[in-house]
Amino acid sequence: MAKNKSAFVCNDCGADYSKWQGQCSECGQWNTVVEVRLGAAKKNNASFKGYAGGGQSKVAKLNEIKLDELPRFSSGMDEFDRVLGGGFVPGSVVLIGGHPGAGKSTLLLQTLCALAETQAALYVTGEESPQQVALRAQRLKLPMDKLDLLSATNVEEIIYQAEQLQPKLLVVDSIQVMHLEGISSAPGSVSQVRESAAALTRYAKQSGAVLILVGHVTKDGTLAGPKVLEHIIDCSIMIEGSHDSRFRTLRGHKNRFGAVNELGVFAMGELGLKEVSNPSAIFLQRSEQVSSGSIVMVVWEGTRPLLVEIQSLVDDSSFGNPRRVAVGLEQNRLNMLLAVLHKHGGLMLGDQDVFVNAVGGVKIVETSADLALILALVSSFRDRALPRDLVVFGELGLAGEIRPVPSGLERLKEAAKHGFTEAIIPAANAPREPVAGLKIKAVKSLSEALAAIE
Template sequence: MAKNKIAYVCSDCGSDHSKWQGQCQDCGAWNTLAEIKLGPARPGGAVQAKAGYAGAAGGDVQSLSSVKTEHLPRISSGFEEFDRVLGGGLVPGSAVLLGGHPGAGKSTLLLQVLCRLAASQGCLYVTGEESLQQVAMRAQRLGLVADDLQLYSETSLEHILTQAARHAPRVLVVDSIQVLHSEQVSSAPGSVSQVRECAAALTRFAKQSGTVLIMVGHVTKDGSLAGPKVLEHIIDCSMMIEGDSDSRYRTLRGHKNRFGAVNELGVFAMTEQGLKEVKNPSAIFLNRGEQVAAGSAVMVVWEGTRPLLVEIQALVDDSGYGNPRRVAVGLEQNRLAMLLAVLHRHGGLQLGDQDVFVNVVGGVKVLETGADLALLFAIVSSFRDQALPEELVVFGEVGLSGEIRPVPSGQERLQEARKHGFRRAIVPKGNAPRGDAGMEVVAVNSLAEALEAI
């Protein structure tokens, strides 16, 4: 009888090793090798044919021009914000991974989506963490119509694939991938080898049958997706739902998408009836008081395919210690230190003895450099204790030599600001509108010119 082979797989890079060792030879990571049991080898050296992740095996080589690009109709989830992050809807045969902290609303969002889709599409919700009664109680509490939704409570990969092949759903949800286990892998559920093999088998089934696969993933304490890094390479789309426990708003951000734009943002509000879409997210992030205080500036950031108005606040205070503090919430802290040096060198403001605290209102994480100029304006406003004009909006990248660099989609940012009642804008020279923008636009080339404009 042929024996099962044993391999040791690195959880960071996915490379295989014939024996266990402390360090991976390919990526250099320590203590990342996990044991995985392979299937028995065929006698006589025969190679076992196995369909790949793309769902095709044994096909002929074709030229690129001869490949047929049939249009696959996307399936609308019923949530515009969810479809926006997906790139326009669910693609048949795609594998989607949804991650987030406990209590962020992953299961609630997917249950709402499937209850809407079940009326027109065959849907199967596989729950491995909750019982069927718990899922039914949540659907009843949210007031969802769940007459056509099929539920299945199981953690065995083989049983799930059997039921999926029998019912042939258009949309399959697995909640969650960390609790599944396969009989072919001799390790505990949630281990690197179990997560890797279960995700690969489910993805292979989705590609071959044209089923939309949505897997729920856990996150680690630092907020990244748990499990091997190869899991994010297998799937087609990776999304993270974020939000503080004391906030009623949740943001859904796409980190990888083979069928749409990356870093697309969807905004939801957590209510008693579940997650509700926020049609105008700029309005909730600009919930300013009646009197604008010093240290507040409004910027226009670009999230995926749309502009978003966000308020940034800064607090500059005398430092009581020898080493002043630099704290950034929603922004990169290293970039804050760099911009403070630029402000000292090219703006003439010495903040070496001041504590600087900056925060993006609403819990939004700003990842682009177009927020540099608004950040410096907020710091200057707080340092001088002078409030900026309420109808002023700012965006632009600040270089190390004090120049103001243009940012992408400048015209769309100005249109979004004008739609929300802003009448004055300070923008880079390269983003100056060619015609009438419907508002006063001040184009600047350097940080000195920008400071003079306010």
């Protein structure tokens, strides 16, 4: 009898070891290394087909590769197509993750019911019963007569049914409950998730069907399961949004066929997710009362500018250790900007509680928000309101200099389109020709920026 081989793999980062250990030396996490039993290797390597689904390999020169345009087809939603890079690519694998209740199943059910009117589509549900899926479709008033539905968790059965139906779009909800017969570990384990995703990916590459996998997330918001799962797929998308907000953002974290960090905005209503064509109008729903600590900035999300209001509150601290709270922005960057403001702006906030918030629940990851955040803090500290028609963007360096940001002209045009008349921007982003209806103040340093709002 052949001896069963096993390896030890980290659940968080996918690193493997020859024996068990309490802490993963790659990611530093404790108690994440688990045992994975390995199957016997096949002797005939000629029939091996990897994640890409290729059979016999052939060596070719790079310039001999055909560069035909990818044959995409639309999902039926412009915001979804934007995040995908222009639509679905046949044979691609898309991983969609998000917190429970974010709208993953709703978005995919809406998409498949619409596409099933013109092409074959198969929805595989492993967590919900067919009755629950049908009730959701009925509640959302979706067309239900064309979509094929399969309730299964066995990957071999799913692939067999897919080979019979030959769908152009296949959704598996979710990958954490799928399992293969040849693996003894429980569904959701490292080996089951990895091998199930690999088997489904091979089917998608060989058949040309678009495969969409639904993935769970951990308590810190990252995709659950081994990291190798994110390497197998072609596109990774996260649905973000709090339960108390009706808006959902669809953000791309990896895309082999389009721009990374692209953003799509949806509104959750009684009939499901509805795309928002002008997100800036949502995040600019400001109150009529002019208050201090509020300012509008222009951030760049994927391939388009987005106007977002940022609010700050600076108040005397009642404790010896002042609080620093950032919602929608990076905490460490806030601390760094406070140090720059003290060093080069002459404003000491060491004894003040500082709270900053990006309105609308949007998460800002780029550095163009630095200048707007600094001016909002100064406005709140001095209790002096800034003009409502003022827009600001720019990166702040540790020496107090204002650095340029990409796509400055497109940001200014977006601000002018929404009625803003003043702008404070980096000097290097000053346009060669004036922007209609916009008075531009170009600054080189933090002192010049503070003088511009006096």
